[in-house]
Amino acid sequence: MQPEQQQKQQKQGIDVTVLVSIGRHPITGRARRAEQDARGLELALAMEAELPGSRINVLHAGSQDVDSEVALRSYLGMATGVGMGLESMTLLEQPDGSDAILPLVEHLAATSPQLVITGARAERGEGSGLLPYALAEHLGWPLVNSLASIEKVENGVVTLLQALPRGQRRRLKVRLPAIISVDEAAPAARQSAFGPARRATFSVSPTASDADSELAQWHLSPARKRPKRLKIIKSASARDRFKAAASKAEGKGGQVLTDVTPEQGAEAIYKLLKEEDVLR
Amino acid sequence: MLDTLLPILIFTALALAVIGAVRRIRLWRQGRPSRVNLLQGLMALPRRYLVDLHHVVGRDKMISNTHVATAGGFVAAAVLMTLVHGLGIAKPLLGGLLLLASTSMFVGSLFVARRRLNPPARLSKGPWMRLPKSLMAFSVGVFLITLPTVGLLPEGLLEGGSSWLLALVLAGVVAWGLGEMFFGMTWGGPMKHAFAGALHLAFHRRAERFSTKKGGTGRSTGLKALNLEDEAAPLGVEKPADFTWNQLLGFDACVQCGRCEAVCPAFAAGQPLNPKKLIQDMVVGFAGGSDAGYTGSPYPGKPVGEHQGAPNTPIVAPVVMKEGKALVDAETLWSCTTCRACVEECPMMIEHVDAIVDMRRHLTLERGKTPNKGAEVLDNLIATDNPGGFDPGSRLNWAADLNLPLMADLKQVDVLLWLGDGAFDMRNQRTLRALVKVLRAAEVDFAALGAEERDSGDVARRLGDEATFQTLAKRNIATLDQYRFLQIVTCDPHSFHVLGNEYGELGGHYQVRHHSTFIAELYEAGRLTFAPWKGGSVTYHDPCYLGRYNGEYEAPRRVLKALGIQVAEMERSGFRSRCCGGGGGAPITDIPGERRIPDMRMNDVQQSGAELVAVGCPQCTAMLEGVVDASAEVRDIAELVADALVERPADDVSGVSRRTVAATTAEEVAL
Ligand code: SF4
Ligand code: SF4
Numbered sequence: 001m002q003p004e005q006q007q008k009q010q011k012q013g014i015d016v017t018v019l020v021s022i023g024r025h026p027i028t029g030r031a032r033r034a035e036q037d038a039r040g041l042e043l044a045l046a047m048e049a050e051l052p053g054s055r056i057n058v059l060h061a062g063s064q065d066v067d068s069e070v071a072l073r074s075y076l077g078m079a080t081g082v083g084m085g086l087e088s089m090t091l092l093e094q095p096d097g098s099d100a101i102l103p104l105v106e107h108l109a110a111t112s113p114q115l116v117i118t119g120a121r122a123e124r125g126e127g128s129g130l131l132p133y134a135l136a137e138h139l140g141w142p143l144v145n146s147l148a149s150i151e152k153v154e155n156g157v158v159t160l161l162q163a164l165p166r167g168q169r170r171r172l173k174v175r176l177p178a179i180i181s182v183d184e185a186a187p188a189a190r191q192s193a194f195g196p197a198r199r200a201t202f203s204v205s206p207t208a209s210d211a212d213s214e215l216a217q218w219h220l221s222p223a224r225k226r227p228k229r230l231k232i233i234k235s236a237s238a239r240d241r242f243k244a245a246a247s248k249a250e251g252k253g254g255q256v257l258t259d260v261t262p263e264q265g266a267e268a269i270y271k272l273l274k275e276e277d278v279l280r
Numbered sequence: 281m282l283d284t285l286l287p288i289l290i291f292t293a294l295a296l297a298v299i300g301a302v303r304r305i306r307l308w309r310q311g312r313p314s315r316v317n318l319l320q321g322l323m324a325l326p327r328r329y330l331v332d333l334h335h336v337v338g339r340d341k342m343i344s345n346t347h348v349a350t351a352g353g354f355v356a357a358a359v360l361m362t363l364v365h366g367l368g369i370a371k372p373l374l375g376g377l378l379l380l381a382s383t384s385m386f387v388g389s390l391f392v393a394r395r396r397l398n399p400p401a402r403l404s405k406g407p408w409m410r411l412p413k414s415l416m417a418f419s420v421g422v423f424l425i426t427l428p429t430v431g432l433l434p435e436g437l438l439e440g441g442s443s444w445l446l447a448l449v450l451a452g453v454v455a456w457g458l459g460e461m462f463f464g465m466t467w468g469g470p471m472k473h474a475f476a477g478a479l480h481l482a483f484h485r486r487a488e489r490f491s492t493k494k495g496g497t498g499r500s501t502g503l504k505a506l507n508l509e510d511e512a513a514p515l516g517v518e519k520p521a522d523f524t525w526n527q528l529l530g531f532d533a534c535v536q537c538g539r540c541e542a543v544c545p546a547f548a549a550g551q552p553l554n555p556k557k558l559i560q561d562m563v564v565g566f567a568g569g570s571d572a573g574y575t576g577s578p579y580p581g582k583p584v585g586e587h588q589g590a591p592n593t594p595i596v597a598p599v600v601m602k603e604g605k606a607l608v609d610a611e612t613l614w615s616c617t618t619c620r621a622c623v624e625e626c627p628m629m630i631e632h633v634d635a636i637v638d639m640r641r642h643l644t645l646e647r648g649k650t651p652n653k654g655a656e657v658l659d660n661l662i663a664t665d666n667p668g669g670f671d672p673g674s675r676l677n678w679a680a681d682l683n684l685p686l687m688a689d690l691k692q693v694d695v696l697l698w699l700g701d702g703a704f705d706m707r708n709q710r711t712l713r714a715l716v717k718v719l720r721a722a723e724v725d726f727a728a729l730g731a732e733e734r735d736s737g738d739v740a741r742r743l744g745d746e747a748t749f750q751t752l753a754k755r756n757i758a759t760l761d762q763y764r765f766l767q768i769v770t771c772d773p774h775s776f777h778v779l780g781n782e783y784g785e786l787g788g789h790y791q792v793r794h795h796s797t798f799i800a801e802l803y804e805a806g807r808l809t810f811a812p813w814k815g816g817s818v819t820y821h822d823p824c825y826l827g828r829y830n831g832e833y834e835a836p837r838r839v840l841k842a843l844g845i846q847v848a849e850m851e852r853s854g855f856r857s858r859c860c861g862g863g864g865g866a867p868i869t870d871i872p873g874e875r876r877i878p879d880m881r882m883n884d885v886q887q888s889g890a891e892l893v894a895v896g897c898p899q900c901t902a903m904l905e906g907v908v909d910a911s912a913e914v915r916d917i918a919e920l921v922a923d924a925l926v927e928r929p930a931d932d933v934s935g936v937s938r939r940t941v942a943a944t945t946a947e948e949v950a951l
Contacts, residue, residue, distance in 0.1 A: 027669070027670075028663055028671075030662075192648055193644065193645055193647060196646070
């Protein structure tokens, strides 16, 4: 592409849709903005500051009531300057317990944003963390999880920094449109301000609700913290105990695969799952 | 010649003064409306000036006498001069009075001049340095031109052909004096303080802070609520014109005496705040321009001349990196501990804290820019009703073994014990346990809300989050409404202040007492007996929110006296007490300075020679105990009292009640 055209693309920015859900405070259970989704929106806002002209659409599928409205508005309260595109939120209205995936897919397909950002896992309901994958599957777009930052968008290709375990980072180039999911590795969300949150509006569009029949049969109960296995450290010196406490268990017998075809990768994973008796 | 010249001079000066006044008033009226009873205010003006203002000015006898002589002399001289020389009513009596007035003014101005010889750092220089000379010019000029009127000098002396030069010189001197005193008063000279100050007293936003003949309390310290129902009303102050008109007028009344600067803990700690400069910046803001003309001490670490503002541009630059400097930097506003020392000292009755919180409200509610831990604390308050993010159900964990009576069970008691967020803090839990012990020893009928209690909203409000404050307050009020009690007792002065002075506007009216007040009353009613004090010397630190906010200086001292302790007072105590640094969310916003405020306070303690500092506030305890290598131990009054309690073995009620409870439990088990 010609440099001017590149310039133009940069100026124009891109359309980003941020999927937000209603969070749940871990101690009191009160509705709030979900931690990961808020980080996703933060990522989008930071990108908008870098790439002026980008438009952020905030999208939520669910019911609208007093509690959830306060939680949803607190995403919009992150608009701390005029023209941040957070004056309103699209709400795909559906009764509680409905499956959000199809309405979201339909909406995304219809509005065709270039980038979709979502939290990795919801704080309420199933919280299976499958939504980003289901969306990617339905839309046929690539998905990158555990995003740390968006570095640049150029010629329809976005350069991303993905977080790997233990602080490692991997730089990826992904052709748009794409879906990215965000967890605790992304920068913390900015403060939500009361004024913009109060002024923001919702554009509600009712959707054909599809009761999640599977979910209805499930029995839901509050999650309990699983007991942690104690590390028993037999060591004489304080130094050893400190080392044992600070270091993570070293994996044994692992294998790093680089430059392999997807088939080879899948093969390796399949083999491992067999070995571990996960698949029989 | 003077006979024709003087009326011209006087009336020109008066006319210019009137024009200036109109212009100045128009500047103030850029502010938002505020309802004041103008007539009542003007009628109350003499009393407010003579009683309330002089109560503050009179703390420095020297200055107050100087001011009486100068200002009294000037006002009298100005009126008489207009009559005698302006209108030509040359009665000897009036002339004599005029001589007297100008003499008084001259004597006063000598003292003003003396203070300016070697002015303390807190005073502004610049035009203020010429003020004594102008005062002298006015008084001497008026004196001399009046001499012929009363016949002390032959009438013809200034008429003769050779003396026209003398007359001209005299006229010049008078013109200088008139220029400063009449013209300068409304056109922004140092004398502006007289004009703006008088109107500020009359139209003060807190009319209730002045005493009345009927004996009004003269205290008004609660912040004013924002109207959150009205979506069109601005959330706090973004630009100077967002202040109410009488706040703007108040800023204009500042005499730049720097008394506020001298007592400000943040300024002393080298944090970027100086209350005097802040008020001057507000004047720069609504008049438009740069702060380059300011001649006092700057904000520590911030050179003068880099900031500018206008009535309708933001006070704090929206984005630091991109927009450069506006009128005030955000960190200046976040340095304040809301200790009110400045307000207490200000002879012009200016309300610094109101202004600071107004501007913080905009930063928090509109921009979401509460610095450092601010956002986290506010999120915690919203999600868990306490700033630490603790499980609200664990508010009573410290009292697990105390069998604390709960309002939910009793519904009606004499005393509702308000725990405050100190209930989550291990140090303050010791204070609370001590207080419970004392209440039991005195057989007080009390109960706590326990898990039903929420943060009072103090910190949210002072961080500018009025919305969270009002939510918390309304929910607390709803909880309190379910129960009946005579009074609330708390060991947290911040809760005390908020419950007592700030819930009223939202519909919660309570009789609130600090535990020191309550303990003093219990002791005086003979319900507590103490063993004599055996420890070393003790000093007492007045918490800002107990002392300056609520005027309670005596009760804690009465309690200490009852314990047999003779308080070794610190130099700054009572209404001049120096803040511990813990108020106003300052430890949360944590703006760096050169020193730490609690260190300075601990130094004060050390200088008093005390081995122990008695406090009455969880914040003060935390801040002062946080000082490394402190020379004194920090104990809450409740702890000292609890330790000194002499048990009354015959009728130990706490023991009895515990036994009854045990018996009841046994019955239930048996059923
Ligand atoms: S309230 Fe206290 S900290 Fe704030 S400006 Fe006044 S004196 Fe300084
Ligand atoms: S604000 Fe009050 S105390 Fe401070 S300099 Fe002005 S008049 Fe003096």
